[in-house]
Amino acid sequence: MDTPSAQATRAVPDIPCDAEGPVFREPWEAQAFAMALALHERGVFTWTEWAATLSEEIKRAQAAGDPDTGETYYRHWLATLERLVATKGVATSDLLHRYRDAWDHAADRTPHGQPIVLKAEDFG
Numbered sequence: 001m002d003t004p005s006a007q008a009t010r011a012v013p014d015i016p017c018d019a020e021g022p023v024f025r026e027p028w029e030a031q032a033f034a035m036a037l038a039l040h041e042r043g044v045f046t047w048t049e050w051a052a053t054l055s056e057e058i059k060r061a062q063a064a065g066d067p068d069t070g071e072t073y074y075r076h077w078l079a080t081l082e083r084l085v086a087t088k089g090v091a092t093s094d095l096l097h098r099y100r101d102a103w104d105h106a107a108d109r110t111p112h113g114q115p116i117v118l119k120a121e122d123f124g
Helices: 004-011 027-041 047-063 073-087 093-109
Strands: none
Touching: 027 047, 027 073, 047 073, 073 093
16 A cells, blocks of 8 residues: 555655655654645645645745755745645644744753743743
């Protein structure tokens, strides 16, 4: 049976891969990849929509000076995920910004190497 990861790597061929499949430099990259797979499996978007939106995000970043060396690929992936989630009405842009700000606040108070945990005060 074809795995969602295999489907994604065929539908979006620029995914950084090795012989075993997608590769990630940081845990958040794997999490963003997994979220995109989960939302696709739930029918939030098609791979065609995903690939087109990702292409637009990469072109936008390149126009703004991204050197496109591959190091920022999953930043584009995350921007695409946020854009589609907002466009499809899964979450508003305001809600996404609220959580991003809360995450930044939680990260600032978390010692290096410790898990980041969101608390109610991170949203204030």
